[in-house]
Amino acid sequence: MPILILFMFLFAIVVLTVIRCIVIVPQANAYVVETLGQYSGTWNAGLHLKIPIIQRVVRRISLKEQVADFEPQPVITKDNVTMQVDSVVYFQIMEPRLFAYGVERPIAAIENLSATTLRNIIGGLSLDETLVSRDVINGKITQILDEATDKWGIKVNRVEVKNIQPPVSIQQAMEKEMKAEREKREAILSAEGKKRAAITLAEGEKEAAILRADAVKEQRIREAEGEARALIALQEARAKAIQLINEANPSDRYLSLRAMEAAEKMADGQASKLIVPSDFQNVAGFVGALKESAKEL
Numbered sequence: 001m002p003i004l005i006l007f008m009f010l011f012a013i014v015v016l017t018v019i020r021c022i023v024i025v026p027q028a029n030a031y032v033v034e035t036l037g038q039y040s041g042t043w044n045a046g047l048h049l050k051i052p053i054i055q056r057v058v059r060r061i062s063l064k065e066q067v068a069d070f071e072p073q074p075v076i077t078k079d080n081v082t083m084q085v086d087s088v089v090y091f092q093i094m095e096p097r098l099f100a101y102g103v104e105r106p107i108a109a110i111e112n113l114s115a116t117t118l119r120n121i122i123g124g125l126s127l128d129e130t131l132v133s134r135d136v137i138n139g140k141i142t143q144i145l146d147e148a149t150d151k152w153g154i155k156v157n158r159v160e161v162k163n164i165q166p167p168v169s170i171q172q173a174m175e176k177e178m179k180a181e182r183e184k185r186e187a188i189l190s191a192e193g194k195k196r197a198a199i200t201l202a203e204g205e206k207e208a209a210i211l212r213a214d215a216v217k218e219q220r221i222r223e224a225e226g227e228a229r230a231l232i233a234l235q236e237a238r239a240k241a242i243q244l245i246n247e248a249n250p251s252d253r254y255l256s257l258r259a260m261e262a263a264e265k266m267a268d269g270q271a272s273k274l275i276v277p278s279d280f281q282n283v284a285g286f287v288g289a290l291k292e293s294a295k296e297l
Helices: 002-021 096-101 106-122 127-132 134-148 168-248 252-268 283-296
Strands: 022-025 029-035 038-043 046-049 055-062 066-069 073-076 082-093 154-165
Touching: 002 022, 022 029, 029 096, 038 096, 055 096, 066 106, 073 106, 082 106, 106 134, 106 154, 127 134, 134 154
Parallel strands: none
Antiparallel strands: 022 046, 029 038, 029 055, 066 082, 073 082, 082 154
């Protein structure tokens, strides 16, 4: 019985040892393995067997893109303005062996390198240039950090300057400047609006005057055309009447009557003179004269 218990104990130890020798590496991870204290390889995702006592996993490394958000750093600009700048670094481990053996505390090394690079870049810019040149600053920091971290097995994908905080006095001065600029733009826009309104009103009055003048002109033209047409129609009617009378060959009595009527009308005018022949009894001769005069008309 004691032998069986000992055998079962030894069997359990062997099973546990075998289980401990089986290593499963998750996806997007890498394990750095040492054999007798020396680097012997990097295990990628999958199933691996470890030699007990001889081999050991010294570093478990994530190959995913990581984000390091650093605390604000004091930075002095070219025009001697001290402000707080914090940055965010997006990086990815490309070489697990270099990451494990290249530098001690790699995240701290990236933070210090990022702060130093920020000071160097912003130190060559003025405050106004710093506030409007974030893309330029991000590009320069990314390039410098990427080159410096290659020997650590790290790939810096991008660096973002998150916040730039000038001193309170500078912020107040900037707010006053922005307020003055907004008031200036408002005054300019108001003046331009009044100018455009005045121009529009003047143009409207001008167009109205032109339309009124055109209307008066058109009215007078139409009135003149109407009077001319009426006069022409009257003359044509008179000519037609005379023509009809001549074609009808009227009698002497009718002509005498018409002559008398014409004489009466001629006598109505203030500057008209009526010449009557001495022999008024010879009406036929007078009528003939009037007839000739009517033909001439």
